[in-house]
Amino acid sequence: MIRNSVRRPLNLLTSLGVALGLAACSVAPPTRPDRWSPPEAVVPASAFKGVHGLAVDGQGRLLAGSVVGNAIWEVDRASGATKVFIGAPQGQADDIAVGPGGELAWTAYLQGALHYRERDETPVRVLASGLPGLNSLAFDRRNGKLYATQVFLGDALWEIDVAGQKPPRLIAKDLGGLNGFEVGPDGLIYGPLWFKGQVVKVDPSNGKVTTINHEFKIPAAANLDGQGHLWVVDTQTGELSKVELASGRKTVVQPLNTSIDNLAIAPDGTVYVSNMADNSVQAYDPATGRVRTLTSGKVAVPGGLEIDGDTLYLADLFAFRQIDVKSGAVRDIFRMHASDMEYPFSLGVSPHGFALTSWFTGTLQIIDRATLKTRAMIHGLKAPSDVVWLPDGSLVYAELGTGTLTQASGPGFEQRKVIATGLEGPVQLALARDGAVYVTEAAGKLWRVMPGDGSKTVVASGLALPEGVAPTPWGTVVVAEAAARRLTEIDPATGAKHTVAEDLPIGFEAGPGMPAPYIPTGVAVGADGTVYFSADRDSGIYRVRPGR
Numbered sequence: 001m002i003r004n005s006v007r008r009p010l011n012l013l014t015s016l017g018v019a020l021g022l023a024a025c026s027v028a029p030p031t032r033p034d035r036w037s038p039p040e041a042v043v044p045a046s047a048f049k050g051v052h053g054l055a056v057d058g059q060g061r062l063l064a065g066s067v068v069g070n071a072i073w074e075v076d077r078a079s080g081a082t083k084v085f086i087g088a089p090q091g092q093a094d095d096i097a098v099g100p101g102g103e104l105a106w107t108a109y110l111q112g113a114l115h116y117r118e119r120d121e122t123p124v125r126v127l128a129s130g131l132p133g134l135n136s137l138a139f140d141r142r143n144g145k146l147y148a149t150q151v152f153l154g155d156a157l158w159e160i161d162v163a164g165q166k167p168p169r170l171i172a173k174d175l176g177g178l179n180g181f182e183v184g185p186d187g188l189i190y191g192p193l194w195f196k197g198q199v200v201k202v203d204p205s206n207g208k209v210t211t212i213n214h215e216f217k218i219p220a221a222a223n224l225d226g227q228g229h230l231w232v233v234d235t236q237t238g239e240l241s242k243v244e245l246a247s248g249r250k251t252v253v254q255p256l257n258t259s260i261d262n263l264a265i266a267p268d269g270t271v272y273v274s275n276m277a278d279n280s281v282q283a284y285d286p287a288t289g290r291v292r293t294l295t296s297g298k299v300a301v302p303g304g305l306e307i308d309g310d311t312l313y314l315a316d317l318f319a320f321r322q323i324d325v326k327s328g329a330v331r332d333i334f335r336m337h338a339s340d341m342e343y344p345f346s347l348g349v350s351p352h353g354f355a356l357t358s359w360f361t362g363t364l365q366i367i368d369r370a371t372l373k374t375r376a377m378i379h380g381l382k383a384p385s386d387v388v389w390l391p392d393g394s395l396v397y398a399e400l401g402t403g404t405l406t407q408a409s410g411p412g413f414e415q416r417k418v419i420a421t422g423l424e425g426p427v428q429l430a431l432a433r434d435g436a437v438y439v440t441e442a443a444g445k446l447w448r449v450m451p452g453d454g455s456k457t458v459v460a461s462g463l464a465l466p467e468g469v470a471p472t473p474w475g476t477v478v479v480a481e482a483a484a485r486r487l488t489e490i491d492p493a494t495g496a497k498h499t500v501a502e503d504l505p506i507g508f509e510a511g512p513g514m515p516a517p518y519i520p521t522g523v524a525v526g527a528d529g530t531v532y533f534s535a536d537r538d539s540g541i542y543r544v545r546p547g548r
Contacts, residue, residue: 029473030529033546036500042328045538046297047082050276050318053095054264058102065093067109068301070511075281080294089511090124100141107134111512114148127160128168140183149178172207180221180262190230192219199232199243213248218337221262233260235337254284258338277318277335298330302534304346305522315344340374346520350389359383364397376412388429398426400515419454427517430469440466442516460490468523478531480521482507501544505537
């Protein structure tokens with residue numbers, strides 16, 4: 001989306017602080033094109049929508065789980081080629097475990113369920129449900145017992161009945177976030193405590209915890225190599241380390257990128273590492289010290305877009321990024337777990353600040369643009385879906401959970417005033433040239449709201465799940481109709497609609513229990529009229545150029 005992003009005045013309105021999203025220049029703004037060019041990639045597509053748990057099964061297949069993408073993928077260990085192994089919605093996986101007989105189990109984090117199947121050709125069964133934040137799991141290969149943990153949305157260790165006849169047995173609570181773990185040949189559970197910076201072993205018979213090492217920042221996962229070592233990834237530092245079980249001594253083996261999520265060790269000793277912010281799976285060879293990237297992406301889960309000159313700003317769920325539209329170069333501003341950022345889906349940009357929203361965490365984060373320091377972190381909102389800056393430095397944010405627009409101002413943005421109500425799923429916002437705010441509504445409407453008096457009018461209706469919205473230099477508005485997989489240009493004066501592009505890789509379906517907007521399709525329009533959009537189906541960024 002394009003909103004108040006220009007830094008120099010263009011006319012009287014912008015000199016008063018109303019940003020038009022147009023670069024300041026002495027020439028007249030472009031006129032409406034009579035055609036549009038086919039979409040072209042600014043940032044190429046990649047596999048996954050964030051990648052998490054890894055496992056190498058008995059057939060030598062490297063499996064990778066994606067929570068947001070609702071799927072388990074197979075990654076070719078030689079070529080890096082990827083394909084969906086178990087699709088949505090059953091494939092949602094934060095972690096994956098392989099049993100002694102080739103059984104496969106995985107945790108559906110957002111669904112609070114644990115899925116299981118004995119072989120490729122057998123049906124998928126649900127072994128546990130109603131456990132929010134089911135995160136990691138592992139089999140005891142001696143006897144086939146299955147253990148799983150809740151993290152973030154809970155904090156507990158459970159034993160899961162593989163037969164599905166008994167309810168889960170609670171082993172321990174409040175461990176400190178037992179994340180990616182493994183069961184050793186001694187029957188003990190070895191893994192990291194996310195919130196305590198420790199690597200521990202847990203006795204599943206009584207829940208007793210013994211610390212092995214406490215020198216980590218945010219350890220995300222740990223695996224045994226069968227040679228007396230526990231390999232550990234630290235998501236905050238981006239390091240791959242190994243810990244001697246006998247002494248607890250830690251050695252940093254390989255620096256990698258931050259936002260590491262999980263790892264798996266193959267029978268040949270190769271250590272595979274996933275990174276949620278890079279959509280990457282890397283292979284580390286302990287014998288040679290060589291790191292090989294099997295697959296990766298420049299962005300992970302692209303959502304809301306803003307443009308400022310030749311720079312796109314992107315809320316990328318696991319990162320906050322900027323993109324040079326001329327070269328396609330991507331630069332990280334923040335990455336998850338290496339900053340205080342909280343899973344941003346959308347954003348607003350002004351000359352002085354950034355604002356990030358996350359409907360998942362109920363968060364609005366305001367950041368000083370010059371220092372990149374957080375000015376305010378507002379929690380407890382009802383699924384905030386987007387935010388826009390107003391000329392006076394205040395913010396207007398939309399809440400899916402309440403169907404409202406709220407203006408926030410003052411110190412810490414603690415002064416709140418609801419300016420619009422009764423919206424059926426407000427999704428994305430954009431600032432108009434006259435100071436009005438455009439609002440897309442999941443119910444199929446495009447609204448125009450005046451922040452001053454809260455008056456609102458319908459600009460267009462009958463839209464197919466409209467998400468991203470941005471005004472053009474010639475006075476129309478471009479909206480992403482996610483359910484129809486197209487970009488539509490709308491004349492605010494008449495409501496007339498024209499297709500800009502269709503058959504686009506947008507409109508990824510939400511999983512069970514998730515809001516319909518899910519990953520918003522971001523839209524931004526440059527000063528020359530080029531339309532940019534984020535693609536949630538293939539994790540790419542595209543543009544459509546105006547033709548004349």
